[in-house]
Amino acid sequence: AQSVTQLDSQVPVFEEAPVELRCNYSSSVSVYLFWYVQYPNQGLQLLLKYLSGSTLVKGINGFEAEFNKSQTSFHLRKPSVHISDTAEYFCAFGGLTGGGNKLTFGTGTQLKVEL
Amino acid sequence: DTAVSQTPKYLVTQMGNDKSIKCEQNLGHDTMYWYKQDSKKFLKIMFSYNNKELIINETVPNRFSPKSPDKAHLNLHINSLELGDSAVYFCASSHGTPAETQYFGPGTRLLVL
Numbered sequence: 154a155q156s157v158t159q160l161d162s163q164v165p166v167f168e169e170a171p172v173e174l175r176c177n178y179s180s181s182v183s184v185y186l187f188w189y190v191q192y193p194n195q196g197l198q199l200l201l202k203y204l205s206g207s208t209l210v211k212g213i214n215g216f217e218a219e220f221n222k223s224q225t226s227f228h229l230r231k232p233s234v235h236i237s238d239t240a241e242y243f244c245a246f247g248g249l250t251g252g253g254n255k256l257t258f259g260t261g262t263q264l265k266v267e268l
Numbered sequence: 269d270t271a272v273s274q275t276p277k278y279l280v281t282q283m284g285n286d287k288s289i290k291c292e293q294n295l296g297h298d299t300m301y302w303y304k305q306d307s308k309k310f311l312k313i314m315f316s317y318n319n320k321e322l323i324i325n326e327t328v329p330n331r332f333s334p335k336s337p338d339k340a341h342l343n344l345h346i347n348s349l350e351l352g353d354s355a356v357y358f359c360a361s362s363h364g365t366p367a368e369t370q371y372f373g374p375g376t377r378l379l380v381l
Contacts, residue, residue, distance in 0.1 A: 191309075196372035199369045199370075247366035249366055253316045254299070255316060257313075258311040260310055
């Protein structure tokens, strides 16, 4: 079975500090991994995704993530956060079930950036 | 231009009522989805449709009935609403492979009193 675990439910960080949001996955098949961001009272927006190739993936708003097959991880990083990065971040696994594709989401990490 | 739109944005209703949520996408995608986000922000797929055909039905009570009149629309009708149906419902669309990005609507916040 495929699953995604986000280890931290909340991550408080000061503005301009670096941040890492952790995500581990479990899968026995091809891996498609995504990070989505949800700003307050909005829908989800793609930050970045890993399909294959280079294990370091760069996304929007200065975020990047590294796919690590041996550690089954796909952690999200940003070297310097801004107040506007305050949001809920979801790691997700893209896979097939019953002939259809779906995203399996982690439980989310609330990133709170403080002055 | 809005890529994935949902109406209404907010829905407050009494237990036992029937309500519908509409979703439209103008991205030319062949696959559309409904997700439910509970009060703890957990997101779970409910249904997916590919070219108007139901592909995924994730153990959702049959009070929930999706309908896809064409590839650009996927509506969700809910009968006999219960308190536990209170949640945010997101529509999404994509091309039909697991590697494709799913594009989400703004959500419909349903509150059942």
